[in-house]
Amino acid sequence: MNPIMSKSDAAALVVAARIRRGVTWAEIAGEIGAPVVWTTAALLGQHPMTEEQARRVCEFLGLEEAVAESLRLQPARGADPALMSDPTIYRFAEALSVYGPALKELIHEEFGDGIMSAINFRVDVSRRPDPDGDRVVVTFDGKFLDYRW
The missing domain is CATH 1.10.260.40 (lambda repressor-like DNA-binding domains)
Structure with missing residues:
Protein backbone atom coordinates (compact mmCIF):
# COMPACT_ATOMS: atom_id res chain seq x y z
CA MET A 1 0.00 0.00 0.00
CA ARG A 72 -10.00 14.87 2.03
CA LEU A 73 -7.46 14.77 4.89
CA GLN A 74 -7.67 17.04 7.92
CA PRO A 75 -4.99 19.71 7.57
CA ALA A 76 -2.39 21.00 9.96
CA ARG A 77 -3.64 24.59 9.73
CA GLY A 78 -1.51 27.66 9.94
CA ALA A 79 1.20 29.35 8.05
CA ASP A 80 4.45 27.71 7.16
CA PRO A 81 7.12 30.08 8.54
CA ALA A 82 8.68 30.17 5.07
CA LEU A 83 5.47 31.74 3.74
CA MET A 84 6.04 34.82 5.89
CA SER A 85 8.79 35.87 3.48
CA ASP A 86 6.24 36.12 0.65
CA PRO A 87 5.52 39.86 0.17
CA THR A 88 1.75 39.47 -0.22
CA ILE A 89 1.37 37.28 2.86
CA TYR A 90 3.76 39.42 4.87
CA ARG A 91 1.69 42.54 4.10
CA PHE A 92 -1.35 40.91 5.73
CA ALA A 93 0.73 40.22 8.85
CA GLU A 94 2.04 43.78 8.72
CA ALA A 95 -1.48 45.23 8.37
CA LEU A 96 -2.69 43.19 11.35
CA SER A 97 0.30 44.19 13.45
CA VAL A 98 -0.50 47.86 12.75
CA TYR A 99 -4.30 47.75 12.84
CA GLY A 100 -4.94 44.64 14.97
CA PRO A 101 -4.98 46.45 18.33
CA ALA A 102 -7.35 49.12 16.97
CA LEU A 103 -9.64 46.49 15.44
CA LYS A 104 -9.66 44.61 18.74
CA GLU A 105 -10.63 47.76 20.65
CA LEU A 106 -13.38 48.58 18.15
CA ILE A 107 -14.77 45.03 18.22
CA HIS A 108 -14.87 45.11 22.04
CA GLU A 109 -16.49 48.55 22.01
CA GLU A 110 -19.18 47.46 19.54
CA PHE A 111 -19.80 43.85 20.65
CA GLY A 112 -18.40 43.47 24.15
CA ASP A 113 -15.86 41.00 25.51
CA GLY A 114 -15.28 38.33 22.88
CA ILE A 115 -13.65 37.43 19.60
CA MET A 116 -14.40 37.11 15.90
CA SER A 117 -14.62 33.47 14.94
CA ALA A 118 -12.23 32.20 12.29
CA ILE A 119 -14.20 28.94 12.20
CA ASN A 120 -17.66 30.36 11.53
CA PHE A 121 -16.10 32.64 8.95
CA ARG A 122 -16.40 33.95 5.42
CA VAL A 123 -13.72 35.75 3.47
CA ASP A 124 -13.82 37.41 0.08
CA VAL A 125 -11.45 39.33 -2.15
CA SER A 126 -12.42 41.76 -4.88
CA ARG A 127 -11.07 44.58 -7.01
CA ARG A 128 -12.27 48.17 -6.73
CA PRO A 129 -11.26 50.53 -9.54
CA ASP A 130 -9.56 53.71 -8.34
CA PRO A 131 -8.00 56.54 -10.37
CA ASP A 132 -4.77 56.19 -8.36
CA GLY A 133 -4.56 52.43 -9.04
CA ASP A 134 -7.00 49.62 -8.42
CA ARG A 135 -7.67 48.69 -4.80
CA VAL A 136 -7.67 45.23 -3.25
CA VAL A 137 -10.72 44.77 -1.01
CA VAL A 138 -10.50 41.91 1.48
CA THR A 139 -13.56 41.23 3.61
CA PHE A 140 -13.38 39.14 6.79
CA ASP A 141 -16.85 38.18 8.00
CA GLY A 142 -16.68 36.24 11.26
CA LYS A 143 -19.32 35.42 13.83
CA PHE A 144 -18.89 37.22 17.14
CA LEU A 145 -18.29 34.82 20.04
CA ASP A 146 -18.66 36.34 23.47
CA TYR A 147 -16.61 35.14 26.39
CA ARG A 148 -18.77 33.45 28.97
CA TRP A 149 -17.54 33.46 32.53
Missing part, protein backbone atom coordinates in the same frame (compact mmCIF):
# COMPACT_ATOMS: atom_id res chain seq x y z
CA ASN A 2 1.31 3.44 -0.95
CA PRO A 3 1.64 6.12 1.71
CA ILE A 4 -0.86 8.99 1.60
CA MET A 5 0.26 11.93 -0.49
CA SER A 6 1.06 15.00 1.62
CA LYS A 7 -1.26 17.98 1.39
CA SER A 8 1.63 20.14 0.14
CA ASP A 9 2.41 17.66 -2.67
CA ALA A 10 -1.28 17.52 -3.60
CA ALA A 11 -1.43 21.33 -3.59
CA ALA A 12 1.54 21.53 -5.95
CA LEU A 13 -0.16 19.11 -8.35
CA VAL A 14 -3.41 21.09 -8.20
CA VAL A 15 -1.61 24.37 -8.94
CA ALA A 16 0.30 22.81 -11.85
CA ALA A 17 -2.87 21.24 -13.30
CA ARG A 18 -4.78 24.52 -12.96
CA ILE A 19 -2.09 26.40 -14.87
CA ARG A 20 -1.66 23.65 -17.46
CA ARG A 21 -5.42 23.59 -18.16
CA GLY A 22 -5.72 27.38 -18.11
CA VAL A 23 -8.53 27.54 -15.56
CA THR A 24 -9.07 30.02 -12.75
CA TRP A 25 -9.63 29.33 -9.08
CA ALA A 26 -13.13 30.76 -9.57
CA GLU A 27 -13.85 28.20 -12.30
CA ILE A 28 -12.74 25.38 -10.01
CA ALA A 29 -14.91 26.77 -7.20
CA GLY A 30 -17.84 26.92 -9.60
CA GLU A 31 -17.27 23.29 -10.52
CA ILE A 32 -17.78 22.21 -6.90
CA GLY A 33 -20.28 24.91 -5.90
CA ALA A 34 -18.18 26.42 -3.12
CA PRO A 35 -16.87 29.95 -2.39
CA VAL A 36 -13.69 30.78 -4.31
CA VAL A 37 -11.54 31.78 -1.31
CA TRP A 38 -12.54 28.66 0.65
CA THR A 39 -11.93 26.45 -2.41
CA THR A 40 -8.52 27.95 -3.05
CA ALA A 41 -7.52 27.54 0.61
CA ALA A 42 -8.76 23.93 0.59
CA LEU A 43 -6.85 23.11 -2.57
CA LEU A 44 -3.73 24.66 -1.06
CA GLY A 45 -4.11 22.35 1.95
CA GLN A 46 -5.90 24.43 4.60
CA HIS A 47 -9.34 22.73 4.66
CA PRO A 48 -10.54 19.17 4.11
CA MET A 49 -12.82 18.63 1.13
CA THR A 50 -15.71 16.22 0.99
CA GLU A 51 -15.29 13.06 -1.05
CA GLU A 52 -17.56 14.51 -3.74
CA GLN A 53 -15.68 17.84 -3.89
CA ALA A 54 -12.30 16.13 -4.10
CA ARG A 55 -13.53 13.72 -6.79
CA ARG A 56 -15.02 16.53 -8.90
CA VAL A 57 -11.90 18.72 -8.64
CA CYS A 58 -9.65 15.84 -9.64
CA GLU A 59 -11.88 14.92 -12.59
CA PHE A 60 -12.00 18.57 -13.67
CA LEU A 61 -8.21 18.94 -13.46
CA GLY A 62 -7.30 15.43 -14.63
CA LEU A 63 -5.64 14.43 -11.35
CA GLU A 64 -5.28 10.97 -9.85
CA GLU A 65 -7.15 9.45 -6.90
CA ALA A 66 -4.11 9.94 -4.61
CA VAL A 67 -4.63 13.72 -4.91
CA ALA A 68 -8.34 13.36 -4.10
CA GLU A 69 -7.45 11.25 -1.07
CA SER A 70 -5.07 13.93 0.20
CA LEU A 71 -7.65 16.69 -0.37
